[in-house]
Amino acid sequence: MDKIMEQMPIVINALNVGFIQTLKLFFVTLIGALPLGLIIAFGSMSRFRPLSWLTKIVVWIVRGTPLMIQLLIIYYFPGLVFGKTIWGSGEAGRFTAAAIGFIFNYACYFSEIYRGGIRGVPIGQEEAGLVLGMTKSQIFFRVKLLQMIKRIVPPVCNEVITLVKDTSLARIIALQEIIWAGQSFMKGSQGISGEIWPLFFTAFYYLIWNGVVTIVLGKLEKKLEYFR
Amino acid sequence: MAILEVEHICKSFGDTEVLKDLSFSLEKGQALSIIGSSGSGKTTLLRCLNFLERPDKGIIRVNGETLFDAESTVSGQEAEIRKKRLHFGLVFQSFNLFPQYTALKNVMLAKELLAKEKKDYKANKKAIHEEIEAEAAELLRQMGLSDRMKNYPHQLSGGQCQRVAIARALALSPDILCFDEPTSALDPELTGEVLKVLKDLAQKRMTMVIVTHEMEFAKDVSDHVIFMDEGLILEQGSPEQVFEHPKEERTRQFLSRYTGQKNVDI
Numbered sequence: 001m002d003k004i005m006e007q008m009p010i011v012i013n014a015l016n017v018g019f020i021q022t023l024k025l026f027f028v029t030l031i032g033a034l035p036l037g038l039i040i041a042f043g044s045m046s047r048f049r050p051l052s053w054l055t056k057i058v059v060w061i062v063r064g065t066p067l068m069i070q071l072l073i074i075y076y077f078p079g080l081v082f083g084k085t086i087w088g089s090g091e092a093g094r095f096t097a098a099a100i101g102f103i104f105n106y107a108c109y110f111s112e113i114y115r116g117g118i119r120g121v122p123i124g125q126e127e128a129g130l131v132l133g134m135t136k137s138q139i140f141f142r143v144k145l146l147q148m149i150k151r152i153v154p155p156v157c158n159e160v161i162t163l164v165k166d167t168s169l170a171r172i173i174a175l176q177e178i179i180w181a182g183q184s185f186m187k188g189s190q191g192i193s194g195e196i197w198p199l200f201f202t203a204f205y206y207l208i209w210n211g212v213v214t215i216v217l218g219k220l221e222k223k224l225e226y227f228r
Numbered sequence: 229m230a231i232l233e234v235e236h237i238c239k240s241f242g243d244t245e246v247l248k249d250l251s252f253s254l255e256k257g258q259a260l261s262i263i264g265s266s267g268s269g270k271t272t273l274l275r276c277l278n279f280l281e282r283p284d285k286g287i288i289r290v291n292g293e294t295l296f297d298a299e300s301t302v303s304g305q306e307a308e309i310r311k312k313r314l315h316f317g318l319v320f321q322s323f324n325l326f327p328q329y330t331a332l333k334n335v336m337l338a339k340e341l342l343a344k345e346k347k348d349y350k351a352n353k354k355a356i357h358e359e360i361e362a363e364a365a366e367l368l369r370q371m372g373l374s375d376r377m378k379n380y381p382h383q384l385s386g387g388q389c390q391r392v393a394i395a396r397a398l399a400l401s402p403d404i405l406c407f408d409e410p411t412s413a414l415d416p417e418l419t420g421e422v423l424k425v426l427k428d429l430a431q432k433r434m435t436m437v438i439v440t441h442e443m444e445f446a447k448d449v450s451d452h453v454i455f456m457d458e459g460l461i462l463e464q465g466s467p468e469q470v471f472e473h474p475k476e477e478r479t480r481q482f483l484s485r486y487t488g489q490k491n492v493d494i
Binding site: 122130134138150226 | 306310316337338342
């Protein structure tokens with residue numbers, strides 16, 4: 001017990017550093033993927049057939065293959081095939097590669113949720129806007145968007161909770177996120193080795209963060225309950 | 229001169245001919261009722277007038293200005309269509325109010341968005357906004373909804389929703405207001421309050437095209453009646469002519485189904 005109390009500050013410190021990297025990846029992914037998903041959704045709903053087919057194929061590939069493989073390919077492909085890595089060196093380069101992989105992967109999932117949300121708004125809403133002389137973009141932003149957001153909050157919440165845990169996949173390209181930090185005390189780091197308990201701690205970090213996410217998105221859902 | 233002239237309108241969906249060469253005209257300040265069984269093309273006709281459907285053939289003129297001519301290709305631009313649409317208003321069977329806005333905001337929204345396109349909008353933003361709000365409040369008052377302005381659609385009854393929808397359409401002061409079975413989604417108790425609003429509008433000489441199954445109301449309120457059957461105008465004339473002395477056997481047959489049926493008091 002004494003040993004654990006001694007090691008605790010070192011472990012917590014390392015986990016915090018890893019967790020900050022995890023949070024960074026989490027927020028960067030959301031900031032990139034939430035709007036990009038909307039663009040992809042419009043692409044797959046486009047009346048221009050080649051565009052909608054292309055987007056659907058891309059979404060199929062991205063959703064149909066493991067994110068882990070996508071990360072490996074994004075990170076190593078340029079270096080191994082063209083002999084020239086484009087990601088820069090060290091942790092910053094790994095982060096850029098991971099962020100791009102995550103943003104693209106999650107944007108594809110979000111796009112399908114958005115598509116359902118947009119389709120779910122009754123056609124009468126668009127027609128009412130049209131006969132009132134609104135433009136297509138006014139109808140989208142002033143009439144349909146909020147109704148769509150209301151519909152998609154629960155499925156997006158699901159996806160965001162998955163994202164919290166998925167950030168750990170970035171470990172595959174050695175991004176030093178929280179699991180990497182926790183695991184390092186199994187192998188040996190800063191004089192601590194063969195310890196499993198830091199990993200339990202990392203699980204706790206995820207649990208707390210997912211609690212925060214659930215509460216925040218639950219609040220948003222509640223806020224949109226003022227209309228039906 | 230007629231305010232609305234419709235000439236030789238045809239519309240097909242795939243192989244189904246929904247409108248087969250329809251022509252009619254309407255004088256300013258008159259109420260036209262369109263009756264006929266379901267699937268006779270009444271709703272499609274209204275949707276053509278409001279540019280929600282594009283007729284395959286035909287011409288639509290308002291105040292002598294050709295708004296739509298199937299022969300001409302220039303009439304297809306979105307901005308153009310938007311402007312032309314504003315000659316017409318449309319009240320839907322299922323109201324289609326915007327659920328996230330209050331009754332008042334539902335009435336104001338389209339006008340606010342239009343005002344933004346004006347050049348002097350930025351300078352007089354506040355005054356313009358207040359004017360639109362006052363007009364919207366007045367319209368809702370006329371609909372008997374003064375105490376409901378701050379309510380959201382889900383807090384209103386069907387009849388109240390439909391009256392908000394009518395106020396919303398009136399806010400843009402259309403030349404011609406179209407109603408697509410405005411009471412079909414309402415129970416009989418609520419039908420009366422909406423029909424009363426329509427009657428008031430008819431008395432104020434609002435030009436209206438009303439697709440309806442309320443025969444008693446059509447007889448009572450309209451100046452002109454069209455009976456449609458299978459995409460054709462089978463019979464038209466004054467309410468007296470069409471209801472009391474129908475020429476066509478099909479019209480008689482259709483109307484006989486409605487006689488003896490209890491109608492709503494208005």
